[in-house]
Amino acid sequence: MMGLSLAYRLATAGRRVTVYESAPRAGGLVSGADLATSVRWDRFYHVILASDAHTRLLLRDIGIEGEVSWTTTGTGVFAGGRLMPASTPLDLLRIPGLRPLDLARIAATLVRAGHDSPGRLVEWMTCEEWLTRWSGRRAWERFWRPLLRSKLGEDGPKASASFIVATLKRLGKARRAGLDRERFGWVRGGYERVADRLVEVLKRHGAPVRAGAPVSAVTPVDGGLAVRAIGTGTETYDRVVICAPGPAAARLCPAWGDDERRRLADPPWMGVVNVAVLMRSPLSGRYVTNLLDDGLPFTGVIEVTAVVDPAAVGGHHLVHLPRYVAAGDPLFDAPDAEVAGAFLAGLERVKPAFRRSDAVACRVFRARHVMPFPVLHRSHRVPPVATSVPGLFVLNGAQIDEGTANVDETVRLAGDFARSLLGGS
Ligand SMILES: Cc1cc2nc3c(=O)[nH]c(=O)nc-3n(C[C@H](O)[C@H](O)[C@H](O)COP(=O)(O)OP(=O)(O)OC[C@H]3O[C@@H](n4cnc5c(N)ncnc54)[C@H](O)[C@@H]3O)c2cc1C
Missing domain, CATH: 3.90.660.20 (Protoporphyrinogen oxidase, mitochondrial; domain 2)
Known part of the structure; x- marks a missing residue:
């Protein structure tokens, strides 16, 4: 979505753009797969929140906003060996081990997240420290710790509090935009439809998408940057933006030194x-x-x-x-x-x-x-978009400050970067 939406903004502003994608079909994490005969759907589950303004604008621009269906749904928990609803305060009271005081503190934590900035003020605290401070030890153990594990695995407690503040803010915004009940949107045909449509629109603007063409190297040469890709040979461009994840991007340019490669692959x-x-x-x-x-x-x-x-x-x-x-x-x-x-x-x-x-x-x-991983002091470890090679950039989820990976932030970042490229040329 980063590469496709960036290419879309550049191509519609009149630039000549080519997209390289290593998989046989564009889409990356939002692409689909055959789950059974005649059932093709997302490999990873994706919904659009009512508050995802950048995604919704992109869908409108490419003419498929009308293909989104909206619905509301509940949340549940598996606790004490039982599946139970967890959508209302009364539901939460039934969770074994949580008391009314814990609930009040969880509610206060949600309010607090709305006021805190996910940036520098909280990034030096761990999620465990921040959540224990506002919700107390019991609510941390019974409620927040398992929730964090669901998003960040076993290391969740050690993540920077920026992550939890940004995540709670995003959900809070969604709830407000949905008039107090979260509204979830899904695209008919699966999220892959969005990637497919972007490919169609790019082609119409003369911007080819070369799927099944893994880039093996980007090298500075006289007159630009040579992109070598398996299956398509080598072509030279004025500028190249690598939108692959950090560890994959870091391997691509032989002109980068070890320090720069390490910085591009960091945080883990x-x-x-x-x-x-x-x-x-x-x-x-x-x-x-x-x-x-x-x-x-x-x-x-x-x-x-x-x-x-x-x-x-x-x-x-x-x-x-x-x-x-x-x-x-x-x-x-x-x-x-x-x-x-x-x-x-x-x-x-x-x-x-x-x-x-x-x-x-x-x-x-x-x-x-x-x-x-949302490490402590993350703002000091965000790799810069510009690299030491003139005209070569790396843009990916590492530049989403608070470390909450979602399509809306991805599309926002791509749009901001497209504007800076267009403004600077
Ligand atoms: C399980 C799961 C659920 C999610 N649910 C949601 C959700 O409900 N809502 C939401 O908004 N977001 C959700 N997300 C997050 C969302 O999918 C991502 O934030 C977004 O898709 C990231 O896009 P990207 O382009 O930055 O990265 P990617 O999708 O990883 O794209 C990188 C692309 O680079 C390509 N590539 C890598 N190396 C090379 C190379 N050498 N040459 C050519 N191509 C290369 C890859 O094949 C890939 O297509 C979810 C993610 C997951 C994993």
Whole structure:
């Protein structure tokens, strides 16, 4: 989405642009896959929030805002061995181990997040320190710690408080934009439709998208920058913007020294292993179920068809089971059958009535580099967009200050950078 939306802004401003994509189809994290015969949907679950202004503007500009359907849904938790709703204060009171005082403090924490800035003021505290300060130890242990694990894996407590403040702010904004109930949008055809449409519009503006063309090197030469890609040979451009994740980008230019490569790959990136299960019956009817109990192989349960019409996925029910882990985690190399088996066993624990035989299809998807881990003092570790090679830039999720990876921030960053490139030329 970073590369495609940047290319779109540049091409529509009259610049000649070429996009290189290593996968056979453009889209990166938002691309789809065949989940079963005639069922193609997102490899990773994606919704649009009512407050995602940059995404919505882009969808309007490329003519597909009308293809978004909006709905409201509840949130749930798995706590004390039971699935239960967690959408209202009364629901939260039923969570084992949480008392009314904890609830009041959790509410005060949400208000506090609305007032705090995710930037320099809180980035030196860990999430554990910030959340314990405002919610107290018991609410941290019973409520916030498991929630953080769902987004950042086991290292969640050590993440910078900027992450939790930015995340709570984004959800708070969504709630306000949705008149107090979160409104979730989904694109008919899956989020891949957005990438496909961008490719179509780019082609119409004379900007080719070369899919299946992994770039192996970008080298300064007389008259510009030579881009070498597998399958398309070498071509020279005035400027090149690499929109790959930091660790992949850092390998691409032989003219960078070791220090610069290290800075581009920093902070350490984390990824996700995600099991998509197509089922015959619904799970809980709630989009997100946060896991407050320990010992499950995944870190959250996302029931996609609580938002998306089941007709869009062949009349089935689609559940995603993500586990966020460090980029070097051995889970990335575990055989699919082993991962799927462990995750389905976990699902049987979450919903005892579920049997593996209820799964119509089950597929494992992996993305090693989704976002940099939100380290302390993050603002000091954001790699600059301009590199030491004139005309060569690196733009990716590492430049999203608060470390909350989402399409809206991605599209915003691409738009800001397009303006600065256009203004400076
Ligand atoms: C499980 C999950 C759920 C999510 N849910 C949401 C959600 O509900 N809402 C939301 O807004 N966001 C969500 N996101 C976040 C969102 O997907 C990302 O923020 C966004 O897609 C990032 O886009 P990007 O272009 O920066 O990165 P990527 O999508 O990673 O794109 C990088 C691209 O670079 C390509 N590439 C890498 N190396 C090379 C090379 N050498 N040559 C050519 N191409 C190369 C890759 O193939 C890839 O296509 C979710 C992410 C995940 C993983």
